Amino acid sequence: MRTELHRHHTDSLTAIRNLGILAHVDAGKTTVTERILYLTGATYKRGEVHDGTTITDFDPQERDRGITIFAAAVSCSWQGHRINLIDTPGHVDFSDEVERSLRVLDGAIAVFDGVAGVEPQSESVWRQADRYGVPRIAFVNKLDRAGADLDTAVESIRERLHVVPLVVHLPIGREDGFTGVVDLLRMRMLAWPGSGDPVEEGPIPDGLREEAHRRRRLLEESVAELHPLALEEFCAESAISERTLAAALRDLTRTGEGVVVLCGSAYRNRGIEPLLDAAVAYLPSPLDVPAVRGTHDGTEQERAADPAAPFAALVFKVHSTATGRLTYLRVYSGTMRRGDAVLDTGAGRTERIGRILRVQADRHTEVDRAAAGDIVAVVGLKTARTGATLCAPTAPLLLEPPTVADPVVSVAVEARRSTETDRLTSALARLVEEDPSLVVRTDAETGQTVLSGLGELHLEVAAEKIRRAHGLEVAIGRPQVAHRETVERGVSGFLYRHVKQDGGAGQFAHVVLDVDPLDVADGVVFRSTVVGGRVPREYVRAVEAGCRDALADGPLGGHPVTGLRITLTDGATHPKDSSEMAFRTAGRLGLREALRASLMVLLEPVVEVTATVPDDAAGGVLGDLAARRGRISGSTARAGTVVITATVPLAEVFGYATRLRSRTQGRGTFTTRAAGYAPAPRPSR
Numbered sequence: 001m002r003t004e005l006h007r008h009h010t011d012s013l014t015a016i017r018n019l020g021i022l023a024h025v026d027a028g029k030t031t032v033t034e035r036i037l038y039l040t041g042a043t044y045k046r047g048e049v050h051d052g053t054t055i056t057d058f059d060p061q062e063r064d065r066g067i068t069i070f071a072a073a074v075s076c077s078w079q080g081h082r083i084n085l086i087d088t089p090g091h092v093d094f095s096d097e098v099e100r101s102l103r104v105l106d107g108a109i110a111v112f113d114g115v116a117g118v119e120p121q122s123e124s125v126w127r128q129a130d131r132y133g134v135p136r137i138a139f140v141n142k143l144d145r146a147g148a149d150l151d152t153a154v155e156s157i158r159e160r161l162h163v164v165p166l167v168v169h170l171p172i173g174r175e176d177g178f179t180g181v182v183d184l185l186r187m188r189m190l191a192w193p194g195s196g197d198p199v200e201e202g203p204i205p206d207g208l209r210e211e212a213h214r215r216r217r218l219l220e221e222s223v224a225e226l227h228p229l230a231l232e233e234f235c236a237e238s239a240i241s242e243r244t245l246a247a248a249l250r251d252l253t254r255t256g257e258g259v260v261v262l263c264g265s266a267y268r269n270r271g272i273e274p275l276l277d278a279a280v281a282y283l284p285s286p287l288d289v290p291a292v293r294g295t296h297d298g299t300e301q302e303r304a305a306d307p308a309a310p311f312a313a314l315v316f317k318v319h320s321t322a323t324g325r326l327t328y329l330r331v332y333s334g335t336m337r338r339g340d341a342v343l344d345t346g347a348g349r350t351e352r353i354g355r356i357l358r359v360q361a362d363r364h365t366e367v368d369r370a371a372a373g374d375i376v377a378v379v380g381l382k383t384a385r386t387g388a389t390l391c392a393p394t395a396p397l398l399l400e401p402p403t404v405a406d407p408v409v410s411v412a413v414e415a416r417r418s419t420e421t422d423r424l425t426s427a428l429a430r431l432v433e434e435d436p437s438l439v440v441r442t443d444a445e446t447g448q449t450v451l452s453g454l455g456e457l458h459l460e461v462a463a464e465k466i467r468r469a470h471g472l473e474v475a476i477g478r479p480q481v482a483h484r485e486t487v488e489r490g491v492s493g494f495l496y497r498h499v500k501q502d503g504g505a506g507q508f509a510h511v512v513l514d515v516d517p518l519d520v521a522d523g524v525v526f527r528s529t530v531v532g533g534r535v536p537r538e539y540v541r542a543v544e545a546g547c548r549d550a551l552a553d554g555p556l557g558g559h560p561v562t563g564l565r566i567t568l569t570d571g572a573t574h575p576k577d578s579s580e581m582a583f584r585t586a587g588r589l590g591l592r593e594a595l596r597a598s599l600m601v602l603l604e605p606v607v608e609v610t611a612t613v614p615d616d617a618a619g620g621v622l623g624d625l626a627a628r629r630g631r632i633s634g635s636t637a638r639a640g641t642v643v644i645t646a647t648v649p650l651a652e653v654f655g656y657a658t659r660l661r662s663r664t665q666g667r668g669t670f671t672t673r674a675a676g677y678a679p680a681p682r683p684s685r
Contacts, residue, residue, distance in 0.1 A: 013287045013305060016373045019279060020101050022125040023111035028141040031266040032111055033085060039272050040076035059119045077359050078276045084375040102132045104316045104330035107283030114148030117156030126161050135253050135281055138262045139275050143171055144178045144265040154261055164258040166222055166249060171214050171263055178265060179542035182212045183274060184219055185242055192270040199273045223248045226257050246281060253282040264431055274378035286373030291639045292332040294397040301397060307371035310334050310395030315388045318434050327381045334392060335371045343393040344384050350393055354380020386436050407439050407452035411459050412477035414449060420472055427470040431462055433438050456654055481605050481651045482678055485554030486563035489599040490515035496590030498582060508574035509586035511543055513566060515594050520563035520677050524551060528568040535571035542580040543568050546587025555596045566591060603677040605650040609662065610643060613668040618642040620663050647675055
């Protein structure tokens with residue numbers, strides 16, 4: 001009976017936490033995940049990234065490269081709660097994988113390096129989580145390393161992420177001597193004497209008591225400034241009780257006004273139990289987040305996280321294996337059982353659910369149903385793509401899919417043996433199905449198959465996957481970047497007449513267009529200022545559609561055009577010969593001519609490079625970045641190393657890792673993050 005009650009408690013919605021682990025490359029996300037799985041009894045042996053024995057980095061490439069590439073979902077239990085955990089990649093080339101994961105998560109643990117603090121990619125994933133409104137707690141990892149300092153890391157969280165850090169731990173010992181923490185909430189010592197020992201509780205050591213009380217006071221003051229109930233108690237009692245403080249920290253985490261900061265060393269197994277306790281205490285259950293919103297027949301609807309409501313789920317990952325297709329989904333409402341028919345709303349197709357699996361990275365436990373709040377994998381769906389909505393056929397709903405980033409790097413791909421071209425085509429189709437940020441097209445001029453993605457490593461991993469999973473030898477061309485075109489100086493009052501009379505119904509459309517430059521980040525804006533009904537509304541929509549057709553290939557080199565405002569200022573119609581088709585054609589051809597009359601600029605993608613190099617090699621690295629057309633934006637010295645940041649054209653970063661290693665005798669590292677587009681140099685005549 002007790003087991004039944006316990007199972008009911010574990011499965012109830014308030015006891016579920018759907019969490020992601022976010023961070024920069026090498027901050028220790030995967031090690032944190034491994035320790036969580038070990039502590040919760042989901043694994044019996046601690047996996048190590050450097051040994052290639054981790055659970056979540058189960059793909060051969062992840063083990064070879066020592067990085068996370070594919071978001072992996074794992075389930076475990078802690079104190080009667082079920083935690084569905086997604087270990088996300090930290091490398092910039094896989095930011096889309098993070099985006100898809102954040103779309104289905106209720107909360108996240110952000111991991112920061114105790115030495116480096118907030119790094120460029122951790123800032124990027126933090127902003128991604130901001131966009132989706134995902135509540136977070138922070139874990140400052142690697143406090144056992146030389147140069148690690150919690151206060152410096154916390155200051156970088158305050159300065160770079162613009163949030164209020166609410167520090168609930170005081171470290172005991174520094175660097176190699178780091179053995180535990182003082183829990184400032186319960187005012188207790190938590191210590192881990194050996195690297196694999198369980199946590200030991202005890203009173204605060206005498207030497208730290210004064211500092212612990214000072215920090216508890218700072219925590220109370222920070223919380224009182226942000227939380228009205230805590231402020232009330234603070235004013236009345238001049239202190240805040242443990243219970244009120246815990247409730248306030250929970251509220252501030254949910255609203256994002258503050259971020260709870262814990263610390264430890266995942267590698268040495270120190271600090272993981274309090275991290276799990278904090279995740280359960282402060283991060284939301286599926287009931288604590290707003291009901292999911294979707295559309296049906298143009299009307300907006302919301303579905304509550306209720307197992308009895310109509311079924312609705314979002315596919316956030318598709319994984320093709322040798323034994324079949326695994327579709328990972330987050331159930332938002334209702335209950336799904338084996339054998340159920342579900343509607344793929346976007347495709348208008350009904351599919352049948354085969355097996356439902358509770359996921360343990362590359363191992364699975366079969367379950368007979370999945371209810372609201374669950375993250376599971378399903379076998380048997382043949383066509384559902386990443387971002388698809390699955391729902392009850394009797395209650396259709398379309399959920400907003402995760403946004404997909406535009407690819408910036410392309411390579412030509414061909415099979416080494418001409419007899420394997422068809423196999424390559426189907427392998428590429430499967431890749432795109434798994435990862436929507438990859439795009440395959442055929443180059444109209446050369447007839448080559450072109451694979452586009454978010455970076456050099458992204459495409460390298462994709463090509464390697466074709467080799468390993470499909471046994472195909474492929475030849476890859478040199479990486480090429482995706483250029484854009486924009487308007488530097490536009491035209492106004494550009495008149496275009498589209499008149500066609502060749503027997504039968506004619507075509508007549510006059511449009512007058514203004515073209516103005518905009519910031520590239522603003523994309524394309526179309527508006528109409530036509531007065532007096534000179535162009536009817538349905539024709540205005542047709543002109544906009546025609547203009548957007550023309551933006552696909554600009555006048556400089558056939559690249560997409562962005563960063564402009566198009567204004568339809570006037571036009572003329574014919575009582576018989578005007579039609580939506582005529583105005584669409586006028587919009588397309590008119591804008592094409594207007595762009596030819598404008599001053600256009602070619603744009604190229606740029607990235608922010610952060611290079612960490614020994615101080616004796618800094619001069620050479622700065623010179624090399626300048627030779628790669630890099631604009632140096634800052635350099636800071638830190639304990640024998642120099643951290644250099646620069647904005648560099650993406651095309652110049654290809655192969656940079658090898659160059660940096662040779663310049664720094666293998667001691668330099670660098671990371672990149674997308675920084676938009678900048679004008680490319682004009683070709684010399």
